[in-house]
Amino acid sequence: MRIAVDAMGGDYAPDVVMQAVTDALVEIPEVDILLVGHLEKLSYYIEKYNLKPSSRLEFVHAETVVEMADPSTAAIRAKKNSSITVCAGLVAEQRADGMVSAGHTGAAVASSTVKMRMSKGVDRPCLATVMPRINGKWVMADIGANTDCNPMNLAQFAVMAELYSKKLFGLSNPSIGLLSVGGEDIKGNELTKETFKILSRMPINFIGNVEGHDTFTGDCDVVICDGFVGNALLKTSESLAQATFSWLRDAFTKNAVRKAGAILAKDAFSELKKHGDFEEYGGAPLVGLNGVCIIGHGVSSPKAIKNAIRVANQFAQQNLPEQVSSRIYECGVEKSAFAARFHSM
Secondary structure: OEEEEEOOOOOOOOHHHHHHHHHHHHHOOOOEEEEEEOHHHHHHHHHHOOOOOOOOEEEEEOOEOOOOOOOHHHHOOOOOOEHHHHHHHHHHOOOOOEEEEOOOHHHHHHHHHHHHOEOOOOOOOEEEEEEEEOOEEEEEEOOOOOOOOOHHHHHHHHHHHHHHHHHHHOOOOOEEEEEOOOOOOOOOOHHHHHHHHHHHOOOOEEEEEEOHHHHOOOOOOEEEOOHHHHHHHHHHHHHHHHHHHHHHHHHOOOOHHHHHHHHHOHHHHHHHHHHOOHHHOOOEEEEOEOOOEEEOOOOOOHHHHHHHHHHHHHHHHOOHHHHHHHHHHHOOOOHHHHHHHHOOO
């Protein structure tokens, strides 16, 4: 497998990306890497990490970078030769089997969607991410690729996230819930109420509506929502986690006795932090494309980017895009037939 890696994407790029590529070449021997970025600006880091072109590593020049302040459309309009767009193009041209970027999320979504196109039957791709819960982990989709959705979109997100959960956790029949403001099917807005009807008729393990308090304490494996709600929940969760650790740190450093207790509980705190560590999976896959795209967090570390390369390789080997398309048709929610099939519900 050949994975295109955006060397310029992320708050700490290119340094952390170059380190991640160095580690990936050693720890993931089945992966070859196309390192994409402005080669002159990368020259210092190429020398720093002693990276040389080889049968497993190729450098690909990209003239520009999509900055965080740029609009998402910059990747397909003003900056068509950006590192993100070049990565997507390499996958579309089948020079790479997947791409990884920790850069501008909107630009990565726009460029990969335009370049790779959607899998057959898919209307829009969705971003799926892994979240922690009391007794394990769960998948949420969408987390920001689509802020305005219709029932068909959410029905397809359910199929995509179900497949992602199966691949990532080895689940045979993951439970799927629809995020709403009440457990009853009459609760919610028009979008969730119409989506509930559709999900109830699909050959999936749909368990009904789930509320916000169920997400981190319940047993639901997959939670579906539109990208506006999903992104708000994700960012709130990240902020709450940071605040909680800050409160704990302040509480345990108020006096000598508490400091001693904190030292004794150091392993417990490390275990707690690891439970919600996004670096294990590297990033969020943009599922539903005719290609593999993993989008990392802007603050991704070398470990996170390395694991994103690993996950991209795994999905490319399993031919995830084709499996998504097949499952979409199996569930009867393909774009071409959706309107006629569910219009009378």
